[in-house]
Amino acid sequence: MYSSLVSLAFLSGLLVAESFPQRLSLENLSSQTIKLSLTLPTPSNYELLQTEDFSLWSEFTSGIASENPILFEIPVTSSPLFFQAQWSIDEFAISIDAPPFPIKVGDETTLLSQATSRGQPVSGLGMRWSIDRTDIASVNAMTGQVNALSPGVATMTLESEDGTLVTRKLVIVANHSSAPQALDAFFGLDNALPVASMFLCFQAPGLDGMPITFTHSLNHDDVTPDKFRVITASGAKLMPECATLAPAVDGNESKTVLLIGDLGNEQVDPIDPPRKVLIVGDLFTAEDQPGGPQNLVGAEIEVISLFDFVRYAYAEVIPKKKWGQSVPAGAPAGAPIWMVQTTWQGGISPINGDTTGETERQFQRIGMAQDDGKVTPVVPFAITDIGDPDNHHELWVAGPGVPLWVEMDPEIVQDPRGDPNAADRIFIAHP
Numbered sequence: 001m002y003s004s005l006v007s008l009a010f011l012s013g014l015l016v017a018e019s020f021p022q023r024l025s026l027e028n029l030s031s032q033t034i035k036l037s038l039t040l041p042t043p044s045n046y047e048l049l050q051t052e053d054f055s056l057w058s059e060f061t062s063g064i065a066s067e068n069p070i071l072f073e074i075p076v077t078s079s080p081l082f083f084q085a086q087w088s089i090d091e092f093a094i095s096i097d098a099p100p101f102p103i104k105v106g107d108e109t110t111l112l113s114q115a116t117s118r119g120q121p122v123s124g125l126g127m128r129w130s131i132d133r134t135d136i137a138s139v140n141a142m143t144g145q146v147n148a149l150s151p152g153v154a155t156m157t158l159e160s161e162d163g164t165l166v167t168r169k170l171v172i173v174a175n176h177s178s179a180p181q182a183l184d185a186f187f188g189l190d191n192a193l194p195v196a197s198m199f200l201c202f203q204a205p206g207l208d209g210m211p212i213t214f215t216h217s218l219n220h221d222d223v224t225p226d227k228f229r230v231i232t233a234s235g236a237k238l239m240p241e242c243a244t245l246a247p248a249v250d251g252n253e254s255k256t257v258l259l260i261g262d263l264g265n266e267q268v269d270p271i272d273p274p275r276k277v278l279i280v281g282d283l284f285t286a287e288d289q290p291g292g293p294q295n296l297v298g299a300e301i302e303v304i305s306l307f308d309f310v311r312y313a314y315a316e317v318i319p320k321k322k323w324g325q326s327v328p329a330g331a332p333a334g335a336p337i338w339m340v341q342t343t344w345q346g347g348i349s350p351i352n353g354d355t356t357g358e359t360e361r362q363f364q365r366i367g368m369a370q371d372d373g374k375v376t377p378v379v380p381f382a383i384t385d386i387g388d389p390d391n392h393h394e395l396w397v398a399g400p401g402v403p404l405w406v407e408m409d410p411e412i413v414q415d416p417r418g419d420p421n422a423a424d425r426i427f428i429a430h431p
Helices: 195-199 358-362
Strands: 002-007 024-028 033-038 044-051 058-065 070-075 082-088 092-096 108-110 113-117 127-131 137-139 145-148 152-160 165-175 182-186 208-214 228-232 242-244 256-261 274-279 300-304 312-318 337-344 364-369 375-378 382-384 392-398 402-408 424-427
Touching: 058 070, 092 152, 092 165, 127 137, 145 165, 165 402, 182 274, 182 312, 208 274, 228 256, 312 402, 312 424, 337 364, 337 402, 358 364, 358 382, 364 392, 375 402
Parallel strands: 182 300
Antiparallel strands: 002 082, 024 033, 033 070, 044 058, 044 082, 092 113, 108 145, 127 152, 137 145, 152 165, 182 208, 208 256, 228 274, 242 256, 274 300, 312 337, 337 392, 364 375, 364 402, 382 392, 402 424
């Protein structure tokens, strides 16, 4: 039951939310007469009450709205009069049409609603949209236009002016957009690259190693040491001896540049740790990347300390046309299959020495989101792209819904220094 209060003494109505119409209004017809108007959605049951002091209400009139507006001419009295309209619609319901699923960060969409009485459409009602997670999406309270801001699940609420509420979940996924980004630089080894690294760079053994991860594959010919400068805490600008995409050069890779050289000191005197990496020369993405070749020159990347736990740097859904292999054994029959590529800040290996990939598989989960907003953690049925020393894995997951995030338990894998991973969760980007 919705109520609206209006005072004849002040000739003004009770203020309501901007999306809700003013149902009672007043107008001076003369010094002796005032017009009271009641405008309702039809069909509506209404009762109009009056009082002089709010202590005792009496009925002025009631009925079923059959015309709009309903007009009354009321003589002006020496005492103020107050009126309140109460109204309702029989078998009234509102609903929200199914929104797009999923919505990508950066997308805009307008949610549509329906109002019915006894199964028939009702128009002219005030509606107001709201959302419980303004960090995930914004919504126009009047129109229902949604702007997706960050990945996650948010609840939309539609409120009719009669107080009826209905909710709908929105699932928003990360967007592997056409704009490439430099993600992070990980100070992986300080004066400790092993002898085997000479196959990547002849002078590498005993030098520093710093992998830099990107969202998009890079053009191999652009990856040269002169394109990079490492800035240390003292302000020193250091150019690496080598810059290479190896060993991460398999299909869907070439997203990690390994810098090799004297890149600062975090555990060797004099202490002068690296703080950021600048891209000072043309560094283009590969031809086949979204948006075509784009230049990353001018990017600045904060350096993650040698002593920090290793974490995910990026995760993305790989489209089927780019799988480059058949589905691994173990896939549930008839279920949709997804390949999710995870990119770590640097190369990792299981702490327990397992070389089969089972350790990494069993202790990772992918959150599969349904269109109703429910998210179910699912253990991948397979893991591929293991056994090489790069920072990429491929997780295979099956089931309804879409991959929203990937997570791993703590202290399952370690970086080349032997530092364990932290418990981590990262949202998965969609093409």
